[in-house]
Amino acid sequence: MHDGLSHLTPAAAILLTESDERRIRAIRSRRWILYPRAKQALDRLGTLLDQPRGTRMPSIAIYGDSGMGKTMIMKRFRDDNPPSFDSGRGALTTPVLAMEMTSRPGERRFYAELLTLLGAPQRPRADIAQMEQAALRIMEAIGVKVLVIDEVHNILAGSYREQRIVLNTLRFLSNRLQISLVCFGVNEAREAISGDVQLARRFEQFTLSRWAANDQFETLVASILRNTPLHRPSVLTPASMRRILQITEGITANIFHMINDLAIAAIVSGHEQITDEMIEQWQPEFDVEAAFA
Template identity: 80%
Template structure:
């Protein structure tokens, strides 16, 4: 805990020395705020890295409505386990490899995206077998342990045959390389992964449900406020918390957006805290692209 500014984290407190424009820029930027539900998801993902290599590796599927923070959790997991380079051996190790499911699934497009993420040169004349072998060779060489895939619901954009091929490809990669999969997507992704029964059985399901009026939601709001560089503490009543839920519909991205905008207003008008009256009169604006999806 910060001894001089107890209502803020050390990082947020350090931003108080910035001019108003600098603090507002920080509030508008993408930033990570750890809250219990995200911590639980990261704990389960870390468990995949710790699992001994073998056949039928366990995997996890993180589901939730758009804006519930799936991509932020995926990127946090990736960033916590970055590639490392051993100067003595010249070997690069990448324990977590992250990619996004292609918008229209197909074996060639999938391997093309995977090779792009791996930084591998691709010949336009390469056939699928050559692309597959290149991906296997590189992933094995760099020691990939977990392949995380965002927007996995995109599988449903393909025909039934294309869906089956992509799911078979995921199962093949997991089996051949003895790696775990971490899949992220909206709730429709359950149907996508469920298209392969053998693959679906390997997945633990973790759902990011919309927020409700409970202690967990209060902890989320408190975590955001502690990471928001305002000079004065914001003490909110239960009525204000209920209004935040009502306006945001319990969507994580909307909650961040609302609190950030209220904080910016507090900086601009000099009040330096979010008040109950500011929450009561705040007009929602969620037409902008959610930056915490």
């Protein structure tokens, strides 16, 4: 890479040939940036695909506040392990199946959501046993190894009886199909999963804590800046790093939003770099407590 572009990744450097409007559009897009904590989570999820099939398959629960990047990690894991079609056998294989827990979960709603995802919605009068058997048959046929469930804390919206039924359903699917479960949710999701002791014991917990003033946070900011197409490098002082952390309250989504907003301002002004002065003057437009996941 040319020395003048050594502050950027190759993909970001290529964007420098585009118009300001195209660069701004690229900055605003929801783009994947790999940082150590996300890589650690993805590497751990990847090991589930290599597990020999058996009873009591290992599972993983990833917890974190809203805006800590859980959904982005989930989508990346799913996209890294897409369905494949074997034309010789005429068979579709889907190693990772990802769904979202319904807002008021119950056994029927859970299976209805699962069957819709599998492309096999059931007739309105189908009973739960028929829906269950259809889901088992299809999931076994397409070779599901990992069932990913986002927003698992929604289980808590149901009554105690409904919560137990849904948890029993998850344990049943894992046992019958010999698949691993991956659950994503806010920190309260621990309470949801702990409602079934046998199920909870299978879960390794991985927590996405809010960022603190340490090397990991500096690596995150550096990764974002290296993927941000500005002509000049942004060299930030420790005071600026502390201000970023203070304003965003350590929420990943807010950190991305702040740096992206500053980068766009740098393009519009023609400065082509984020400066300490810009960080000092920047005012947040987001509500920290309403950060997106």
